[in-house]
Amino acid sequence: MLMVDMILEMDDEKVETIFEIKENNIFIENGFFTESxxxxxxxxxxxxxxxxxxxxxxxxxxxxxxxxxxxxxGIKTLNIHFLPEVNNVIYTKALLVSKFITESYSLCTMKCQTFRADELLLEGEITLFIQENKS
Structure with missing residues (x-):
């Protein structure tokens, strides 16, 4: 399920996205968007x-x-301060810490923060593995 509605800004080192939490999202529990x-x-x-x-x-x-x-x-750090509710709009900002690119895959570590208006919901640092699926 897609969890980004729009990329507001992006370059080689940072990105900012927006996402509206809908009632039919698979990560809704008791009216709140879950930690997952x-x-x-x-x-x-x-x-x-x-x-x-x-x-x-x-x-x-x-x-x-x-x-x-x-x-x-990998998740290096993760702090979840609040859970947003259905119909809230969240803004997520991420900054590249490091990346390692080979011919067959890419690894990147990024720092991230998610907000509802000015309220900090999440902050953390994760590592992602990405590769082209050639099959």
């Missing part, structure tokens, strides 16, 4: 910085028929 939902939103936001290289070439042209798979390979 916040982590998934964080991971999808962060992955856009590294995964974009799989979808756009060096001339900024879209690549065709790209299939990428990625997952969280």
């Amino acid at each position: 939902g916040l982590v998934e939103n964080m991971a999808q936001t962060c992955s856009s910085v590294v995964a974009k290289d799989y979808f756009v070439d060096e001339n900024k042209n879209d690549k065709i028929d790209v299939n990428v798979v990625g997952f969280i390979s």
